[in-house]
Amino acid sequence: MNETNDRTAIAVHNVTRRFQRTGGGEVIAADNMSLTIPRGEFVCLVGPSGCGKTTMLQMIAGLLAPSEGEIEVDGRKVTGPGPDRGVVFQKDSVFPWMTVIQNIEYGLKCRGVPAAERRALARRYLAHVGLEGLEESWPRELSGGMLKRVAIATVFANGSRVLLLDEPFGALDYVTKHQLYDVLLSLWSEDEQHRTVVFVTHDIDEALLLADRVLVFKAGHIAADLSIDSPRPRNTESLLQPAVVAHKRTMLEHIGLRPSGGTA
Amino acid sequence: MNGSRSFNDRRVGVAALLALALVWQLMSVLFPMEIVPGVPMVPGWQVVVTRTFLSLSNFWEGGFGIPAASAGTPPSYGVAFLSLLFNSLDTFRRLALGFVIGGGIGFALGLLLSLSEWSNRFVGAPLRFIRALPLLAMIPLFQLWFGIADFGMVVFIAYGVGVIIFTSVINAVPRVPQIYRDNARTLGASKLRTFYTVTVPAILPEVRSAAVIAVGVGWAAALGAEYLGAQSGLGRIVVASEAFGYLDRMFLTAVVIIVYAAISTWLVERGFARLLRWA
Amino acid sequence: MNATVTARRTTPSSSPRPVRWRPRVDVVGLCGVVAMLGVWQAMSVHFGRVVPSPLTVANEMAKNFISAPTFRHYGIADAGYLDAILYTAGNVSMSMIAGGAAGIAFGLLTARRRLLRSALDPIFLTLGTIPIFIAAPFLLLWFGISRFSAVAIVAIYVATIVYAYSQRALYNLSPVYEQYAQTLGADDRRLFWDIMVPGTLPEILGGLRIALAGAWGLAAISELIGSQRGAGKVIQSLANSVDVKAIFCVLLLLGVVAAAIDALMALVISRVTAWNRAGGNDHE
Numbered sequence: 001m002n003e004t005n006d007r008t009a010i011a012v013h014n015v016t017r018r019f020q021r022t023g024g025g026e027v028i029a030a031d032n033m034s035l036t037i038p039r040g041e042f043v044c045l046v047g048p049s050g051c052g053k054t055t056m057l058q059m060i061a062g063l064l065a066p067s068e069g070e071i072e073v074d075g076r077k078v079t080g081p082g083p084d085r086g087v088v089f090q091k092d093s094v095f096p097w098m099t100v101i102q103n104i105e106y107g108l109k110c111r112g113v114p115a116a117e118r119r120a121l122a123r124r125y126l127a128h129v130g131l132e133g134l135e136e137s138w139p140r141e142l143s144g145g146m147l148k149r150v151a152i153a154t155v156f157a158n159g160s161r162v163l164l165l166d167e168p169f170g171a172l173d174y175v176t177k178h179q180l181y182d183v184l185l186s187l188w189s190e191d192e193q194h195r196t197v198v199f200v201t202h203d204i205d206e207a208l209l210l211a212d213r214v215l216v217f218k219a220g221h222i223a224a225d226l227s228i229d230s231p232r233p234r235n236t237e238s239l240l241q242p243a244v245v246a247h248k249r250t251m252l253e254h255i256g257l258r259p260s261g262g263t264a
Numbered sequence: 265m266n267g268s269r270s271f272n273d274r275r276v277g278v279a280a281l282l283a284l285a286l287v288w289q290l291m292s293v294l295f296p297m298e299i300v301p302g303v304p305m306v307p308g309w310q311v312v313v314t315r316t317f318l319s320l321s322n323f324w325e326g327g328f329g330i331p332a333a334s335a336g337t338p339p340s341y342g343v344a345f346l347s348l349l350f351n352s353l354d355t356f357r358r359l360a361l362g363f364v365i366g367g368g369i370g371f372a373l374g375l376l377l378s379l380s381e382w383s384n385r386f387v388g389a390p391l392r393f394i395r396a397l398p399l400l401a402m403i404p405l406f407q408l409w410f411g412i413a414d415f416g417m418v419v420f421i422a423y424g425v426g427v428i429i430f431t432s433v434i435n436a437v438p439r440v441p442q443i444y445r446d447n448a449r450t451l452g453a454s455k456l457r458t459f460y461t462v463t464v465p466a467i468l469p470e471v472r473s474a475a476v477i478a479v480g481v482g483w484a485a486a487l488g489a490e491y492l493g494a495q496s497g498l499g500r501i502v503v504a505s506e507a508f509g510y511l512d513r514m515f516l517t518a519v520v521i522i523v524y525a526a527i528s529t530w531l532v533e534r535g536f537a538r539l540l541r542w543a
Numbered sequence: 544m545n546a547t548v549t550a551r552r553t554t555p556s557s558s559p560r561p562v563r564w565r566p567r568v569d570v571v572g573l574c575g576v577v578a579m580l581g582v583w584q585a586m587s588v589h590f591g592r593v594v595p596s597p598l599t600v601a602n603e604m605a606k607n608f609i610s611a612p613t614f615r616h617y618g619i620a621d622a623g624y625l626d627a628i629l630y631t632a633g634n635v636s637m638s639m640i641a642g643g644a645a646g647i648a649f650g651l652l653t654a655r656r657r658l659l660r661s662a663l664d665p666i667f668l669t670l671g672t673i674p675i676f677i678a679a680p681f682l683l684l685w686f687g688i689s690r691f692s693a694v695a696i697v698a699i700y701v702a703t704i705v706y707a708y709s710q711r712a713l714y715n716l717s718p719v720y721e722q723y724a725q726t727l728g729a730d731d732r733r734l735f736w737d738i739m740v741p742g743t744l745p746e747i748l749g750g751l752r753i754a755l756a757g758a759w760g761l762a763a764i765s766e767l768i769g770s771q772r773g774a775g776k777v778i779q780s781l782a783n784s785v786d787v788k789a790i791f792c793v794l795l796l797l798g799v800v801a802a803a804i805d806a807l808m809a810l811v812i813s814r815v816t817a818w819n820r821a822g823g824n825d826h827e
Contacts, residue, residue, distance in 0.1 A: 089719055091719050096818050097741035097819070099818075106724070138818045388575070396799075401774070404778060484676075488674075488764070514677050514680060521674055
């Protein structure tokens, strides 16, 4: 289960992460966890608040160090954040003091891509997320959904082979969310060699619509590892297929909810 | 844990202030020059708490059966303490009167003129200009208008404090989110009731910040007014000391005033804390 | 698809903003200014001896603006009001540069270092509380009656104000921006110039604006206590000879210049931080 090969994008080896609680005591957000994610897979980490899914994502991003164990991305040990792993944050992280196009170019600029080339790339991704014409707008003039489009365009333009998304659509309305699923999946399938995506969510339906594989987190453990074989493109109808419904039932049970309602 | 942390912060702060006092002492050793015989350029603490403190006896104007310093009362720690106490009380009295009168008028007038959007705008524009007039440089003018006695000083302090509080009210009222007023109106509150149950409480946090600033300005104004012509008070000690180059007395007065300013700021914050438990 | 630009944001900060009451040219406010002049005129009719009329003051200003031979009677140079205000403006600018630089440097340095912050905060607070009527004579006796002393006094107060604003600016900057920039590949130098500087700029500029507003009065006082030139020196000399209309001139000039430069600064701030909703206009 733990073996790594050149098909592996992310390998987590026996990682434990503890937090000091204010007022004493410890919280274990990851308890000796191991997992491997192959290249090009779209993985959703699902679970209730406080189950450790965001902690895992932040450790892969390098924003948080494991207390024990180590994480490898593309065979290199993670020691800090870097442009090989793009992150879309839960909070709005689009820089308010840069225009939309400057935001999308920022990562390319940091990596020294020539101005003309990065402008062209940024425009292409801006169009891809459906925001053409808004190059010179300030982020404050954009709605929440549009800001997420900018953030997605930025990480895709930056060319990261691994994308980490932390409940990116949590604060959006139903319709906007579904529009953004389409945007995300179309960018993901655009490349011949799919990028590896780790997507944290507490929304089971969201996971079933997006993922190749769902990892159900529970109190710092992986409670279930499910392959979602439902064919793409998926829509709300796909959620009614018997195999998907079975997955949903398994997930709800692990999270502690009976499908019929009430607490297990 | 949070409590102990802020306790630690306070300890570091006290340590830093002690270090500052030590640096002062070190400077007094390094620069032992004297301006007036017996008065060092940088008065060390051993001078400040002894000779300097004693010399405050000179400002004793008589009372309690102890004749004034000018009448030949010899300096003593007791008289120096009485002198400091009564000169401080004179300054306190002026400051407190000016603060209450100026703050009260500023607050009431600001609210009154904010009852309507039009009157708020009408006074808002000239107010910006009046606020730009340098307060302390206006002392000579106030002396000319209101005299150099207590009345003039209180009016000056009241003006300085009043302008700050008045401005904060005039600026804060238009910024109260409309949704709170709308909510009150839909619940059946009259316009007037909405004003004093919604608008007035909503601007209090801003008025508190202004009041804290006004304490500092009030001290500067009180001292300035006394500095430019008073027969008693801390400002007069400063000006009489400066005239003869007694840096040590000025230093002692500065330390005393810093302590007073800290205490009065704390008092004002305490006063508002009760009103703003919700904030 | 709602790809049109809307001013709506679905963040918690989108609570309905109060409607701005001030249009570009505020006619009502203008009426207020005219009314103020009217009150002034009425006062001058009543208290002619101590309140000169606006016209008298304007005449005095025009007569003695460039050079003022009568000033020589008061024992000061006969250069006019212009020279006095320019000298004061020079002192203010130098204080702003020196005090502002120190305040920004220490403010940013302490923002993310708890220990340093709890050590420096009380020191800056204490410095800011020393009354200028005591600080000024000290510096004047130590360093002599010089321009350096006058500038140093004001710079201290500027530094304490800018320190507090700069510190709060960086302290309040959400760490998500730095994390995001790091995941996009920004190094330390870029983090500083692309994230910290623009992210803290509105609040620092707001602090500089507040410090500037106070600096005019402080500069005048430090000149009043010990200087041979400047607006404060003119006030002091004229106060002794009870020349009310001249005192009015200097005070008004200080007020007008301070208000004009403040408005200019507000404009510059709103341009420089066009991305920011507050735009620097709401710092009072």
